[in-house]
Amino acid sequence: MSLKAEVIEKVSALLAAAFGLIAALAWNGAIQELFAQIFGDQSSLVAMFVYAIVVTIIAVIAVILIGRAAGKAKAEDEAAGRR
Template identity: 60%
Template structure:
């Protein structure tokens, strides 16, 4: 792979990361709106920490689920 290929590879990585960031920000807004509907506010410190903890737990669970799905797909591909 030459210089052009390396540049193209890095640009595609950056574009993919940018779309991931946009999706994460969209989810953040949606989750914040849901949190406000359920708990009423996110303006005090306790509410912000609760939000951060809930989002962290969701992120960990989603990461574990995605990793298991990827491992299962990889196992099926080898068979």
């Protein structure tokens, strides 16, 4: 892979991560407001832990699914390249 292609690949990955962070921050605010309405205005320690656990579980599941999809796509590309 050429240097130009590597730079473009890395920059695109960084931009995707940046947009992901922006989306995550937007969802964070929305979910915190939802938890505030469910548990009341006073954010208790229990509510904060429930929020953190739920978000972590969702993130882990998403990462696993994305990793599987990426692995499958890579295997398909490699199989197509061998033909």
